[in-house]
Amino acid sequence: MASKYIALPKGVSETVFDTAISRFREILGDTAVLTNAEQLAPYIKTMMPVPDADHAPSAALLATTVEQIQKIVAICNQYKVPIWTISTGKNFGYGSAAPVERGQVVLDLKRMNRILEVDKDLAYALVEPGVTYQQLYDYIDEHQLGLWLSVPAPSAIAGPVGNTLDRGVGYTPYGEHFLFACGMEVVLANGEVLRTGMGSMPNSNTWQVFKWGYGPYLDGIFTQSNYGIVTKFGFWLMPAPPAYKPFVIQYEHEEDIVEIVETIRPLRISGVIPNAIVIAHALYEAPVKARRSDYVSGPGAIPDEAVRKISKDHKLGIWNVYAALYGTQEQIDVNWQIVTQAFKQSGKAKILTEQEMGDDPAFNYRAKLMRGDMTLTEFSLYNWRGGGGSMWFAPVSQARGSETLKQMALTKQILAKYGLDYSGEFIVGMRDMHHIVDVLYDKTDPAQTQAAYQCFDELLTVFSAQGYGTYRVNTAFMDKVAETYGPVQRKIHKTLKDALDPNGILAPGKSGIR
Amino acid sequence: MNMAKWGKNLFILISTAIFVNGHAWSAPPDTSPQGFAWKDSAEIYAKICAYCHEAQVAPPIRNRSLPPEYIRAVVRNGNRAMPAFRASVIDDESLAKLADFVSKSETGY
Ligand SMILES: Cc1cc2nc3c(=O)[nH]c(=O)nc-3n(C[C@H](O)[C@H](O)[C@H](O)COP(=O)(O)OP(=O)(O)OC[C@H]3O[C@@H](n4cnc5c(N)ncnc54)[C@H](O)[C@@H]3O)c2cc1C
Numbered sequence: 001m002a003s004k005y006i007a008l009p010k011g012v013s014e015t016v017f018d019t020a021i022s023r024f025r026e027i028l029g030d031t032a033v034l035t036n037a038e039q040l041a042p043y044i045k046t047m048m049p050v051p052d053a054d055h056a057p058s059a060a061l062l063a064t065t066v067e068q069i070q071k072i073v074a075i076c077n078q079y080k081v082p083i084w085t086i087s088t089g090k091n092f093g094y095g096s097a098a099p100v101e102r103g104q105v106v107l108d109l110k111r112m113n114r115i116l117e118v119d120k121d122l123a124y125a126l127v128e129p130g131v132t133y134q135q136l137y138d139y140i141d142e143h144q145l146g147l148w149l150s151v152p153a154p155s156a157i158a159g160p161v162g163n164t165l166d167r168g169v170g171y172t173p174y175g176e177h178f179l180f181a182c183g184m185e186v187v188l189a190n191g192e193v194l195r196t197g198m199g200s201m202p203n204s205n206t207w208q209v210f211k212w213g214y215g216p217y218l219d220g221i222f223t224q225s226n227y228g229i230v231t232k233f234g235f236w237l238m239p240a241p242p243a244y245k246p247f248v249i250q251y252e253h254e255e256d257i258v259e260i261v262e263t264i265r266p267l268r269i270s271g272v273i274p275n276a277i278v279i280a281h282a283l284y285e286a287p288v289k290a291r292r293s294d295y296v297s298g299p300g301a302i303p304d305e306a307v308r309k310i311s312k313d314h315k316l317g318i319w320n321v322y323a324a325l326y327g328t329q330e331q332i333d334v335n336w337q338i339v340t341q342a343f344k345q346s347g348k349a350k351i352l353t354e355q356e357m358g359d360d361p362a363f364n365y366r367a368k369l370m371r372g373d374m375t376l377t378e379f380s381l382y383n384w385r386g387g388g389g390s391m392w393f394a395p396v397s398q399a400r401g402s403e404t405l406k407q408m409a410l411t412k413q414i415l416a417k418y419g420l421d422y423s424g425e426f427i428v429g430m431r432d433m434h435h436i437v438d439v440l441y442d443k444t445d446p447a448q449t450q451a452a453y454q455c456f457d458e459l460l461t462v463f464s465a466q467g468y469g470t471y472r473v474n475t476a477f478m479d480k481v482a483e484t485y486g487p488v489q490r491k492i493h494k495t496l497k498d499a500l501d502p503n504g505i506l507a508p509g510k511s512g513i514r
Numbered sequence: 515m516n517m518a519k520w521g522k523n524l525f526i527l528i529s530t531a532i533f534v535n536g537h538a539w540s541a542p543p544d545t546s547p548q549g550f551a552w553k554d555s556a557e558i559y560a561k562i563c564a565y566c567h568e569a570q571v572a573p574p575i576r577n578r579s580l581p582p583e584y585i586r587a588v589v590r591n592g593n594r595a596m597p598a599f600r601a602s603v604i605d606d607e608s609l610a611k612l613a614d615f616v617s618k619s620e621t622g623y
Contacts, residue, residue: 042592
């Protein structure tokens with residue numbers, strides 16, 4: 001007899017699952033427990049090159065309170081039902097809203113979405129998991145709080161809790177999001193509720209202002225992990241500066257990345273340029289302005305000549321360095337002097353500001369991102385190939401020119417082997433760079449989908465063999481990346497898992513941990 | 515000071531403290547037990563759809579008399595690079611109204 005479910009959790013019979021579902025319904029009500037195919041359709045679509053069925057959930061639970069979540073974990077423990085928690089559920093290119101393993105129940109916290117506090121003077125927020133950046137942006141605007149967010153490129157529809165828990169990035173001076181996280185509330189697998197750091201102490205009013213608390217710092221173990229369900233999350237906001245000056249510096253050759261990075265690093269480490277600068281390749285920017293099919297047809301990666309032609313036609317550099325200055329006008333004037341002097345030295349850089357680039361769509365959306373505004377323009381990337389396939393390849397690099405050139409060349413060479421283009425950028429930390437490459441492919445084309453899978457696999461193999469680790473990965477490759485970090489770390493992760501979640505009910509498989 | 519008067523003064527003191535707290539230190543916390551809810555279709559359109567469909571990222575969808583059922587299906591299932599939107603993001607009732615709004619829309623939003 002056909003099952004009434006579209007999938008079942010691993011090792012759980014339909015009869016046992018029936019019981020678990022009816023218990024979930026007692027807690028949440030019928031309308032907040034989704035099991036039919038139509039209701040679950042939006043949880044199934046991913047951009048990964050594997051059958052969506054491999055990541056189909058068995059059900060979704062729409063919880064809104066801590067008490068409900070405590071009761072849910074009790075049922076999960078009783079019936080050994082695994083749950084996959086999402087907050088705003090927009091983890092595109094990393095697995096979207098689908099679970100890491102087929103049959104897991106999605107715990108969808110989108111409707112748990114109160115903004116609990118925004119403190120104007122201390123410049124922090126405390127929010128529930130379902131709060132989107134747009135919701136917070138509107139709240140700050142409505143209450144005239146004079147604070148800026150730092151957002152990832154899907155800004156409006158994503159949210160600070162899920163993004164930061166996956167250690168995501170934005171583009172303001174607060175761009176390395178987890179650095180600015182301060183205090184979490186976590187429901188543990190045994191139903192206990194932990195408040196991290198200063199939040200552990202009754203009556204404390206320093207939960208959102210001091211990160212470390214007392215004793216071992218715990219917040220880190222709840223990021224990219226499956227040790228708990230985060231139900232409240234504190235983080236710092238940037239006071240809106242009196243003046244803001246976004247700019248782009250264009251270079252004409254791929255090898256120029258060496259000069260770019262060597263020039264930027266001292267400016268970034270010393271804080272002259274304070275934000276998470278992006279060094280974007282022409283092919284990352286081109287989709288905002290051009291169509292691939294206007295320049296190339298047939299199989300194979302786009303040739304360098306075509307890329308040069310695109311950048312000429314559309315006023316792009318082969319590298320485009322987006323950065324900004326923040327502060328009073330006087331501070332900006334002084335720093336602008338330092339920046340322009342540094343970049344003018346070799347005569348290769350073209351320095352452009354809002355004055356020259358005001359109407360340019362690529363510049364405009366970057367300028368928005370560097371001040372934490374809402375935009376989804378970066379989704380243009382998906383018009384490049386069409387077909388909706390995407391995986392982020394995200395190795396970490398030193399902020400050293402020779403290293404970035406080496407990583408770029410290696411990535412490009414492996415992509416080309418599979419007929420795929422290098423749509424890459426480097427997001428500049430102080431000493432590191434997130435090398436972010438959108439592995440774009442047409443998911444409606446089975447051959448290209450298979451090539452994309454093999455290509456990604458090879459990228460991970462080759463990079464890890466050279467000592468380059470990836471900072472984050474989609475759910476189809478989590479075990480593979482966990483392997484690359486070696487057996488000792490894996491064992492520690494497992495030891496923690498066994499201690500905190502002995503029945504393995506929380507997202508087994510996340511980051512390769514079960 | 516008799517107790518009643520003292521109680522009244524205390525009340526004034528506390529409410530002043532709340533007032534000062536609310537305005538000088540922080541914005542009043544959102545205490546609505548429901549959390550966020552969409553105001554209307556125009557808001558959903560502006561804060562989700564328009565970022566792509568009015569920004570040359572995705573094709574225009576307004577003024578094309580697209581059937582509401584089609585719009586609802588694409589929102590729930592996604593379409594190639596267009597993400598799928600869950601009922602927890604846009605509830606069924608709001609989606610029905612949004613589909614009509616997009617389908618029938620004429621000018622501005
Ligand atoms: C065009 C494009 C550009 C992008 N640019 C960026 C970018 O600039 N920076 C960036 O970081 N990402 C980027 N992304 C990737 C991704 O879309 C964002 O990171 C997005 O913020 C993640 O989705 P979310 O915020 O809805 O988090 P969610 O999907 O809700 O959560 C992410 C993950 O965190 C875990 N998690 C979530 N909630 C909880 C919880 N309450 N308790 C425990 N664990 C939890 C889960 O494992 C979940 O899968 C981009 C994607 C696209 C398509």
